[in-house]
Amino acid sequence: xxxxxxxxxxxxGLKEFEILVKxxxxxxxxxxxxxxxxxxxxxxxxxxxxxxxxxxxVASLKEHQFQIASDSSKMAQLKELKAYYRKEEINLVxxxxxxxxxxxxxxxxxxxLKVADVxxxxxxxxxxxxxxxxxxxxxxDDSFIALNKAFLYRVAFVQIDPKTVIKPLIxxxxxxxAVKSSVSSFPRSLIMLGKSAExxxxxxxxxxxxDTYLTNALSDIVLDQDAKLVYCKAQGExxxxxxxxxxxxxxxxxxxxxxxxxxxxGKITRNNLNIVLNGSGAHATxxxxxxxxxxxxxxxxxxxxxxxxxxxxxxLYKGIxxxxxxxxxxxxxxxxxxxxxxxxxxxxxxxxxxxxxxxxTKPQLEIFADDVKCTHGATIGQLxxxxxxxLQTRCIPKSQAVEMxxxxxxxxxxxxxxxxxxxxxxxKLLAEYFQD
Amino acid sequence: xxxxxxxxxxxxxxPILNGINLKINSGEVHAIMGPNGSGKSTLSKVIAGHPDYSxxxxxxxxxxxxxxxxxxxxxxxxxxxxxxxLAFQYPVEIPGVSSSVFLRAAFNEICKHQGxxxxxxxxxxxxxxxxxxxLDMDEKFINRPVNVDxxxxxxxxxxxxxxxxxxxxxxxLDETDSGLDIDSMRIVADGVNKLKSKKNAILLITHYQxxxxxxxxxxxxxxxxxxxxxxxxxxxxxxxxxxxxxxxx
Numbered sequence: 136x137x138x139x140x141x142x143x144x145x146x147x148g149l150k151e152f153e154i155l156v157k158x159x160x161x162x163x164x165x166x167x168x169x170x171x172x173x174x175x176x177x178x179x180x181x182x183x184x185x186x187x188x189x190x191x192x193v194a195s196l197k198e199h200q201f202q203i204a205s206d207s208s209k210m211a212q213l214k215e216l217k218a219y220y221r222k223e224e225i226n227l228v229x230x231x232x233x234x235x236x237x238x239x240x241x242x243x244x245x246x247x248l249k250v251a252d253v254x255x256x257x258x259x260x261x262x263x264x265x266x267x268x269x270x271x272x273x274x275x276d277d278s279f280i281a282l283n284k285a286f287l288y289r290v291a292f293v294q295i296d297p298k299t300v301i302k303p304l305i306x307x308x309x310x311x312x313a314v315k316s317s318v319s320s321f322p323r324s325l326i327m328l329g330k331s332a333e334x335x336x337x338x339x340x341x342x343x344x345x346d347t348y349l350t351n352a353l354s355d356i357v358l359d360q361d362a363k364l365v366y367c368k369a370q371g372e373x374x375x376x377x378x379x380x381x382x383x384x385x386x387x388x389x390x391x392x393x394x395x396x397x398x399x400x401g402k403i404t405r406n407n408l409n410i411v412l413n414g415s416g417a418h419a420t421x422x423x424x425x426x427x428x429x430x431x432x433x434x435x436x437x438x439x440x441x442x443x444x445x446x447x448x449x450x451l452y453k454g455i456x457x458x459x460x461x462x463x464x465x466x467x468x469x470x471x472x473x474x475x476x477x478x479x480x481x482x483x484x485x486x487x488x489x490x491x492x493x494x495x496t497k498p499q500l501e502i503f504a505d506d507v508k509c510t511h512g513a514t515i516g517q518l519x520x521x522x523x524x525x526l527q528t529r530c531i532p533k534s535q536a537v538e539m540x541x542x543x544x545x546x547x548x549x550x551x552x553x554x555x556x557x558x559x560x561x562x563k564l565l566a567e568y569f570q571d
Numbered sequence: 572x573x574x575x576x577x578x579x580x581x582x583x584x585x586p587i588l589n590g591i592n593l594k595i596n597s598g599e600v601h602a603i604m605g606p607n608g609s610g611k612s613t614l615s616k617v618i619a620g621h622p623d624y625s626x627x628x629x630x631x632x633x634x635x636x637x638x639x640x641x642x643x644x645x646x647x648x649x650x651x652x653x654x655x656x657l658a659f660q661y662p663v664e665i666p667g668v669s670s671s672v673f674l675r676a677a678f679n680e681i682c683k684h685q686g687x688x689x690x691x692x693x694x695x696x697x698x699x700x701x702x703x704x705x706l707d708m709d710e711k712f713i714n715r716p717v718n719v720d721x722x723x724x725x726x727x728x729x730x731x732x733x734x735x736x737x738x739x740x741x742x743x744l745d746e747t748d749s750g751l752d753i754d755s756m757r758i759v760a761d762g763v764n765k766l767k768s769k770k771n772a773i774l775l776i777t778h779y780q781x782x783x784x785x786x787x788x789x790x791x792x793x794x795x796x797x798x799x800x801x802x803x804x805x806x807x808x809x810x811x812x813x814x815x816x817x818x819x820x
Binding site: 519520521522524525526527528529530531532533535536539540542543544545546547548550 | 619620621622623646647648650651652656657659662663665666667668669673676677680681684716733737
């Protein structure tokens with residue numbers, strides 16, 4: 136029933152996709168795809184006239200034809216991939232959008248943990264999961280959420296039972312290796328932690344090529360009462376790729392999210408992180424880092440919605456730009472009328488090390504409660520001359536001093552991540568920028 | 572070892588140093604005293620090569636391997652590798668850069684310059700700990716970012732630790748005593764005295780005579796309005812302490 140539409144001219148392989156999913160899908164999934172596709176067709180790609188997309192122009196998507204990925208053609212860079220992740224961790228590997236059983240490691244999972252590549256039909260049997268997939272009002276889906284849902288088929292599914300603590304890292308890896316043609320993939324994750332459950336989940340979007348492709352990702356995270364999650368999204372796509380992703384987090388009472396976003400690949404990247412603090416006592420940390428060069432463009436949008444009283448959130452996004460790279464940071468904090476005693480902090484720091492780079496940063500506060508503490512700010516600048524001089528007087532040449540200070544700027548935020556395995560992976564993605 | 576000849580320097584086109592002449596030999600300790608704004612700190616920064624200061628006249632001759640070079644022609648890091656060291660009045664904080672990584676990088680630059688083998692992290696760690704004992708420093712310091720959240724006293728001690736590690740031939744200590752309580756000052760001064768030898772020289776820049784009780788100078792110079800107006804032995808410092816600077820200008 137998928138009708139080719141002008142707005143979808145940059146996606147091909149719709150018919151094959153429809154045949155693929157037809158037999159297995161329950162009615163709700165079928166309807167969800169259809170409604171989402173209609174929604175996207177109506178909206179089309181966002182333009183720079185829309186406030187939310189003012190600084191990020193995705194019109195160039197239309198210059199391409201992205202084949203919906205349906206087979207995991209042989210990975211050319213298996214060695215690089217294997218050097219990136221650890222075999223002994225809990226890995227869920229997708230190549231070109233398709234689950235790879237061979238590279239994943241889902242046998243002998245700890246008790247109380249479900250990790251799987253499931254299709255929509257399997258999710259349907261789980262009322263809770265189906266509910267989460269439909270939790271947010273559909274009519275508020277933006278173009279790219281609608282587009283992702285239009286191609287809902289496989290889901291990276293992580294569920295942790297109440298009172299269960301999972302120690303090893305759960306790592307969802309999406310690798311694109313578009314050997315044959317430009318591909319598009321629509322990764323979808325669903326991560327659910329039961330009451331008082333604890334876990335660490337990382338999502339990596341990678342390529343070891345310089346292929347042109349589109350990744351349009353959507354992740355949903357639900358933290359039940361008192362749950363604790365360390366979550367990291369690492370984007371190390373090809374430098375010719377488009378990456379447009381949204382992570383939505385729903386937090387109940389006293390739950391804690393400690394999140395980190397690294398954006399370093401991609402030609403054009405838009406990364407949304409939307410948090411709803413729905414139960415009092417909940418806390419969210421949103422830390423982020425972007426390192427980009429050449430003509431790369433990275434746009435981070437965060438939104439934290441403080442609904443009940445006594446919630447806290449802290450955000451620190453840091454970025455280094457080289458050459459003619461461009462970055463956008465937009466952070467919104469909403470404090471609803473009931474959300475008294477909210478404590479919220481937001482800071483965006485940028486280091487401009489290229490001659491033609493540019494940053495647009497826009498922190499926004501919308502506060503309707505009267506007893507709250509909210510601070511926000513942004514800095515854009517170059518390296519401190521006194522710091523460079525200090526290192527020079529200690530024998531360190533200027534170019535090395537610059538690199539050392541840039542490294543320090545990065546480590547200052549990486550050091551906040553407690554898990555060494557996560558930090559090691561992020562450092563691998565940053566290897567281009569630092570000698571060791 | 573080092574001779575400053577007729578040195579004029581300015582910052583943002585306002586002149587600060589107005590013809591300085593000073594000769595320092597190996598094994599000597601010199602002290603420069605003077606009122607606020609007399610150009611003491613400027614002199615230290617010009618010796619180290621701070622880019623904000625422009626030298627409008629004069630040379631700084633420095634002896635390397637029995638040859639005289641003009642220090643002013645070298646980049647700051649080249650001066651440092653030739654054995655020039657500046658202990659900063661206000662040491663800079665460097666977030667994210669751990670002290671051990673920073674110190675090893677600095678030390679290995681010297682090794683490279685001298686054609687010696689560089690130290691690996693383990694070897695350097697041992698070397699560093701030995702030097703830290705000299706200054707009674709806490710082990711925690713090793714992994715902390717350079718000077719971040721250090722107290723005033725810790726920062727000054729860290730400067731002298733760097734001096735101990737880099738083992739310079741000519742060290743300028745810019746107001747190393749300011750902000751130190753008496754115990755810290757004794758530790759810092761003991762450290763400096765242990766590093767003093769016949770082969771190196773030290774230039775102390777200070778506001779107060781107090782430090783000179785602990786690190787005893789061979790010569791004291793009084794700087795006023797960017798010029799040395801009087802030079803004598805250590806007794807000059809006591810006289811200044813008693814009478815102030817007015818009688819000199």
